[in-house]
Amino acid sequence: MTVLTPPKPLVRSALGLAAMDRDLRTLSDEDVLARVTSGDDGALAELYDRFGSLAFGLAMRILHDRGLAEDAVQEAFIGVWRHGKRFERGRGSARSWILTLVHRRAVDLVRRQERQPDAVPDPEPREREGGADEAALARDERARVQAALAQLPDDQRAALELAYYGGLTQSELAARLNEPLGTIKSRMFNGLRRLHGILSVEEAR
Amino acid sequence: MIEHAEAQVLTAGYALDALDADDRRDFERHLETCATCRAELDELRETVGALALGTDPIEPPPALRERILAEARRGGEVVPFRTRRMWQGVAAVAAAAALGFAILSVILARSLDDERSARADERAALAVAADPDARRIPLSNGRGSLYVTPAGRAALTFAELRPPPKGKTYEAWVIEGSTPRPAGLFKGRALVLERPVRPGTQVAVTVERAGGVERPTGRPIFSAPA
Numbered sequence: 001m002t003v004l005t006p007p008k009p010l011v012r013s014a015l016g017l018a019a020m021d022r023d024l025r026t027l028s029d030e031d032v033l034a035r036v037t038s039g040d041d042g043a044l045a046e047l048y049d050r051f052g053s054l055a056f057g058l059a060m061r062i063l064h065d066r067g068l069a070e071d072a073v074q075e076a077f078i079g080v081w082r083h084g085k086r087f088e089r090g091r092g093s094a095r096s097w098i099l100t101l102v103h104r105r106a107v108d109l110v111r112r113q114e115r116q117p118d119a120v121p122d123p124e125p126r127e128r129e130g131g132a133d134e135a136a137l138a139r140d141e142r143a144r145v146q147a148a149l150a151q152l153p154d155d156q157r158a159a160l161e162l163a164y165y166g167g168l169t170q171s172e173l174a175a176r177l178n179e180p181l182g183t184i185k186s187r188m189f190n191g192l193r194r195l196h197g198i199l200s201v202e203e204a205r
Numbered sequence: 206m207i208e209h210a211e212a213q214v215l216t217a218g219y220a221l222d223a224l225d226a227d228d229r230r231d232f233e234r235h236l237e238t239c240a241t242c243r244a245e246l247d248e249l250r251e252t253v254g255a256l257a258l259g260t261d262p263i264e265p266p267p268a269l270r271e272r273i274l275a276e277a278r279r280g281g282e283v284v285p286f287r288t289r290r291m292w293q294g295v296a297a298v299a300a301a302a303a304l305g306f307a308i309l310s311v312i313l314a315r316s317l318d319d320e321r322s323a324r325a326d327e328r329a330a331l332a333v334a335a336d337p338d339a340r341r342i343p344l345s346n347g348r349g350s351l352y353v354t355p356a357g358r359a360a361l362t363f364a365e366l367r368p369p370p371k372g373k374t375y376e377a378w379v380i381e382g383s384t385p386r387p388a389g390l391f392k393g394r395a396l397v398l399e400r401p402v403r404p405g406t407q408v409a410v411t412v413e414r415a416g417g418v419e420r421p422t423g424r425p426i427f428s429a430p431a
Binding site: 057142 | 259
């Protein structure tokens with residue numbers, strides 16, 4: 001699964017750089033990331049153009065604060081810039097790796113905020129602020145993931161959503177749902193395995 | 206050590222960044238020796254990546270792109286910690302006033318050497334801060350953060366730190382149990398701590414006489430639980 005986001009025009013003074021950018025656009029996410037590790041900031045810009053809106057949408061979903069979401073995205077991309085070498089091909093996609101960094105920064109931030117009891121995200125999709133430049137493919141993919149989540153039993157879906165989008169730890173979840181920690185652990189595991197199964201079957205179609 | 210079955214069930218929580226600190230530690234230890242769990246983790250991480258795609262993309266402000274690229278071109282060394290609105294304002298002002306900081310805004314001229322070593326400290330600290338595996342903990346009372354890597358390497362960074370009073374220095378402490386141990390003196394606005402920081406310990410900063418002391422004499426002006 002790949003999200004194709006049309007690259008935004010880059011402001012460049014030299015024609016040669018513009019040609020390089022065109023070249024970058026044809027590369028896979030993983031190849032662009034490899035360029036980043038050799039210190040190519042144009043490649044970092046390319047990754048940002050591919051995943052910036054996704055990253056910001058994810059951070060906003062978790063943090064509900066534009067300033068904090070910007071911080072999370074900025075730190076994640078600087079993490080990509082400095083530690084791109086840690087990405088191991090064959091152990092997953094570059095996109096997942098980048099979004100993992102964004103997620104980790106965002107939950108770090110959310111856990112340190114004074115959490116209001118109800119400050120857990122609404123499960124409903126929020127209104128999109130993205131422009132018309134987003135590919136239909138990304139929309140399809142989002143619909144596919146949301147449909148897969150909807151196939152999970154309610155308790156499993158809630159555990160995954162509260163953890164991933166709400167930034168709750170397992171013990172916070174146990175307290176919130178008033179259930180034993182062990183139950184939460186296995187529910188999260190079973191839910192994620194099941195989601196994996198659903199998405200794999202869909203992919204194979 | 207935890208048993209494989211016990212560890213395996215933690216894979217999901219780990220992939221979701223949802224483990225509590227003790228479970229995370231146990232799981233990471235198990236992961237080092239268990240190829241099965243590593244493979245399972247890779248698989249579940251991809252699924253978690255799909256969860257990120259289930260959210261609605263939001264166009265970030267154009268300035269963010271510029272900030273990231275500008276920072277990368279500088280070598281990714283200077284992280285411009287943005288003013289954090291949430292911690293700004295009344296609380297920070299009240300805390301600063303209570304500590305008499307409002308009157309300490311004298312800018313001390315620094316020699317070039319001091320300036321250089323301050324920059325070197327900041328670069329070292331920001332390298333810790335940029336480690337994607339480092340946990341980030343905002344400091345009480347301040348627009349600053351504590352970063353701790355899984356190995357316990359830790360750095361304190363401040364968006365801004367007023368120069369200390371004449372003849373004084375900012376000193377960092379790592380507090381295990383109730384024993385504070387000196388962890389370094391600030392030359393700039395960031396510092397890599399000289400001691401490892403383990404979960405459950407506290408990190409604090411006090412104002413001490415120049416050159417530093419072995420036991421803190423003042424109240425912590427900033428602190429954070431690791």
